[in-house]
Amino acid sequence: MKKVLLLDVVGLTTDALAHMPRLAELANRGRQTHMNTILPAVTCSVQSTILTGRMPREHGIVGNGWYFRGLGDAMLWRQHNTLVTADKIWDTMRREGDYRVANVGWWYAMGAATEVAVTPRPIYHSDGRKSPDAYVRPAWLHDELVGSFGEFPLFQYWGPTASIASSNWLIGAAQGLLSHRWSDDENDLTMVYLPHLDYAHQKYGPHAPESAEAAAELDASLAPLLDDAEN
Template sequence: MAEPPGAAGGPGSSETSEPTAGRVVVLDVVGLQPEHVSADRTPELDAALEEVIPSEPAFPALTVPAQTTLATGRSPAEHGDVSSGEYDRERDAAAFWERDRGGRDRIWETAREAGLTTGALFFQHLIGTDADVAVTPSPIEDEDNNMLEMNCWTNPDGLYDDLRAEYGHFPLHNYWGPTANEESSRWILSAASEAVERFDPDLLWVYVPHLDYAGLRHGPGPELEAELPVVDELVGGFLATLRGDDRWDETAVAVVGEYGFHGVDTPVLPNVALREAGLLETESADGGSAGSTEVDLPGSDAFAMVDHQVAHVYADGDAVEEARELLASLDGVDVVLDGGGSGGPDKAAYGVDHPNAGDLVLVAEPSAWFAYYWWTDRAEAPPYAAEMDIHAKPGFDPCELFLGEEGLVSLDPSKVGGSHGRTDPGTYPAFGLGGPAVSGVELGEGTGSEGAVDARAIAPTIAALLGVADAVDAEVPPLVGDETEGSRG
């Protein structure tokens, strides 16, 4: 696996300069890679972007770590988002997707503090942002996580009511789960067009999830290829909205891909191994059938919080070495990272040396991924295992993309065809830049490997285009500088 960018390069410095663009729109087309952008595959994106280059993501290449790095210019070792989940060591509890904004200052928050109008749509952990326009799903649920009514948290208050009146409820079941498809991207891009018309933001970041579903279900291949013209058409419709307003001549369009996919055929079950070794304990699951179990986190000596091709193992001090030897021997485990005391690879070298990280961090082989299961007998599965319940599961579950045999979602990990988390050059995502405001502007060299731009350079580059480069405290300098020409319209 390529050495992550967090391990190389030094901090860059930048100063406020004359802006190149009056408006920057970032399309976060998750799963998009440079080779996907061409006149025959994606003509709208190809025509919109002057330059498309690979971006080397920070390790781990997972949703929340990748997004926070892209939007802050910092590595996970600095910003602390080491997974899409969190493990609370004080409470011995694992939770996915439950953070709000917290102390994060992403580019739309820092640019707003610098005097710009900003917006972000469907980025993770938006609740609490002070961006001028923001939309993120926040369904109203009962105490058992059953949805009572679809809703979105927004800035300003009441915006979701207006969007619902125009476009209907946000199609949450097309955003994740067995029926996830392009309709979620369609709704989000419609909301983005509405945001441009109503709020005229100087910076707008839009998450477009569509390709992720094909990538996770099938991996790279014909199924993902078939979805490229679909997402391209949706993006093209949004770009037509931008071209039709009076700020088009001062607009820059940036496209980021977050990560690419490995084809996988080997699910790895670290919690089964820990349980069989007596390091992980279980207890009877509340509300489950006879024999149904739940992991007893306080009573366990070690537990693996899994997220695609990366697993964070939280272990009691006297169990770390036993867990390391056990898990390193599993088929599908490529690397075991620690604090540097074993003489092997350490977390610091991978840019993930943060207190939020596990005592051990497992990296899967390219064709493998980690499943959260601690059982092999389905009778022991907890009641939420066959349900679409992303908050109850103490690990990421891509099986939720497949209809189940016994419940809503599948319990067959062999169905999963794609995964991510490693930072291999063949899976580098795209970074593209276009629009009239950057016509003729050349991107400087990034500090990533294989000719790629370091993902940490993207936030400062966007800030530099807007003339607020000093607002982003990034670890590397922007790809454009004072020599770029242009001014705000």
């Protein structure tokens, strides 16, 4: 099996691709420039459909959260993999052979049967403070990532202060895994979540000059990772 790099470039559109020459070159090579999505077109639902090959009504992820009637509360961005009630791609892979999978930032990473998992996971202090951190498995990899790239930039990950910083951190983590920087283990499938473009669209609109700039910025950050993956 060839090694596969699976990128979730959230908010990617044909218009955005026009400002992303490195990614566009890859798409053109595969003759794939037409893009569709599912409904609801939100992160958790789409990712779960990609990973299971099933629609939200089948895998159960019908949005980025649920309203829990018993609690009278909406709970968003839950993180455990058992919420996805269908076989994932790594389940199918394991039935065919001894394959390794690395999840860098894709949602529902906690409890997933992947060899590597990296997902934002803040620390909540008793005085109400929230500190940036990430849940990382294997545990020793956490300190390697923080030592190389600093603490996960949680406050630049989403919301009004979202920036390229979080996508760059995830790209750096993926590059390290592909290059065996921390381990000689080879992953057959490396999945990387890149949120930067999505938040530019949300803040400025998908056709705004700022969104075009964000697309170009992300493409430049992605270029070294794509080069590593092809070599």
